[in-house]
Amino acid sequence: MKKLIFLLMPVFFSGQFATAQTALTFDASIPSYVEVGTPMNTVLEGTNTITVEAWCYLTDYPFLPTVVGNYGSGMQFLLRIDGNNPAFWVDNGSGFNVVGGGTTVPLYTWTHIAGVWDGNELRVYFNGVLDGTSTGVTGAFPSCANPVMIGANQLSEAWTGTLDDVRIWSTARTEVEINATMNGCLTGTETGLLALYDFEEGSGSTLGDLTGNGYDGTLINSPDWTPGYSSGCSTLSVNFISISANRNSNGVLVNWKVAAEQDMLRYEIESSADGRSFSKAGTVTANGSSSYNWLDVSALQQGPYYRVKSIDKRGIIKYTGIVKVSSGKEPSMIRVWPNPIEGSEINLQFKNQLSGRYNIRLLDAAGRVMFAKIAEHAGGNSIETIELSPGISRGVYQLVVIAPDKTVHSQKLFINKAK
Numbered sequence: 001m002k003k004l005i006f007l008l009m010p011v012f013f014s015g016q017f018a019t020a021q022t023a024l025t026f027d028a029s030i031p032s033y034v035e036v037g038t039p040m041n042t043v044l045e046g047t048n049t050i051t052v053e054a055w056c057y058l059t060d061y062p063f064l065p066t067v068v069g070n071y072g073s074g075m076q077f078l079l080r081i082d083g084n085n086p087a088f089w090v091d092n093g094s095g096f097n098v099v100g101g102g103t104t105v106p107l108y109t110w111t112h113i114a115g116v117w118d119g120n121e122l123r124v125y126f127n128g129v130l131d132g133t134s135t136g137v138t139g140a141f142p143s144c145a146n147p148v149m150i151g152a153n154q155l156s157e158a159w160t161g162t163l164d165d166v167r168i169w170s171t172a173r174t175e176v177e178i179n180a181t182m183n184g185c186l187t188g189t190e191t192g193l194l195a196l197y198d199f200e201e202g203s204g205s206t207l208g209d210l211t212g213n214g215y216d217g218t219l220i221n222s223p224d225w226t227p228g229y230s231s232g233c234s235t236l237s238v239n240f241i242s243i244s245a246n247r248n249s250n251g252v253l254v255n256w257k258v259a260a261e262q263d264m265l266r267y268e269i270e271s272s273a274d275g276r277s278f279s280k281a282g283t284v285t286a287n288g289s290s291s292y293n294w295l296d297v298s299a300l301q302q303g304p305y306y307r308v309k310s311i312d313k314r315g316i317i318k319y320t321g322i323v324k325v326s327s328g329k330e331p332s333m334i335r336v337w338p339n340p341i342e343g344s345e346i347n348l349q350f351k352n353q354l355s356g357r358y359n360i361r362l363l364d365a366a367g368r369v370m371f372a373k374i375a376e377h378a379g380g381n382s383i384e385t386i387e388l389s390p391g392i393s394r395g396v397y398q399l400v401v402i403a404p405d406k407t408v409h410s411q412k413l414f415i416n417k418a419k
Helices: 175-181
Strands: 005-008 016-018 022-026 033-036 050-058 066-069 077-082 085-091 096-100 110-117 122-126 129-134 161-169 193-197 217-220 224-227 233-235 239-248 251-259 264-272 279-285 291-296 305-312 317-319 322-325 333-337 345-353 356-363 369-377 380-387 395-402 408-415
Touching: 050 066, 050 077, 066 161, 077 110, 085 110, 085 122, 085 129, 096 122, 239 305, 239 322, 251 305, 264 291, 279 291, 333 408, 345 356, 345 369, 369 380
Parallel strands: none
Antiparallel strands: 005 322, 016 233, 022 161, 022 224, 033 217, 050 110, 050 161, 066 077, 077 085, 085 096, 096 129, 110 122, 122 129, 161 193, 239 251, 239 380, 251 291, 264 279, 264 305, 305 317, 305 322, 333 345, 345 380, 356 369, 356 395, 395 408
16 A cells, blocks of 8 residues: 655755855965954844854864854854864853764865754754754853954964855744755845845955845955855756655655756765665666656665755755655645745645645735646645745735645745745
8 A cells, every 4th residue: 555755844945046156265374254343242142043054165174163153252153163063152141052063064065054043952054954953052142242253263263265155144044944045045135134245245355244234244364255156146957846755565766856957967865764864875867857756675664764965067966855754644734834935935745635636826915816826746745846926025825725625725824025
């Protein structure tokens, strides 16, 4: 009998990614860095939620290379590399707390590192995947007069290599939210965005904050303007539309659908026993198709997890969500996320639903149809990603899904920023 799947931690990407333009290359032996002139400490003092992220290209393992933070005699936050692994530090008013990742940050490779504090849990992410957690970190940021520095701190724990797209948020972003924007371009007006540096100046001695909050930085000891990972927007090499996994008599069949595939090299299927530590299980060469599958003939019998990684000709990596093969019947539901919606995509989870055509409509407050789509669902469980039409404005909407048996599912959505 065909088994259904249960989908966890969906990770899908927006319809744009950042193309290589300019960034800053730092030298730890000098050290060179960027110092933010207007202090953030008064804004952060007394709060306990933050997300700090950046694209990083490390060319050496100097002593404790800093990405960004205001660490010195005291601090509020610090994102850096500890023991060659990503690490995120905060002072919760009672002392320093750290969460370390388990992944070695490779040399000469663009990687994305993010740290999050939600008022209780510290998390660190590597390439959009949770890499470490530390719980029970309560309290709030203390006062701190140290300036925020990019590429170094006041103890000369400096970066050797290139940094790009540094972002500081006053909110604790989820894994889905991090993945939805880490390869994309932001405007600076996103909710909760405290400082945004896209490094697109390309010359000069100032690094501008695109939020308008005034956290501009000054280049110290002449870090070099060099080609970077991100800025400017163009079409993704691939958009993941859906992923599913079903057990059959031969193993587990993983299916995924894509759109707008171009300049793709391959897809790597990764498996895991616990949904956290993944290893490569198979490879499928990209061939311009819109639908792919791979059979795991040696699948674990008890609930293996899967995800698919895409790799394009530039070496840019993107992931699908994580799917778990279920060992039993799941309750029926249709779920929508994220909500509020910060971008142009809606993820729709079909869980133990009938096969057939699903009529999807987005209604405004007056009941007018702002968007309509037909989704073909093969039955069981899957995730479908829906791209909204351009021009849908900020506001409250109703998403209505009509199933093949005429059952109506309705959910209120808030679109915060249509991109």
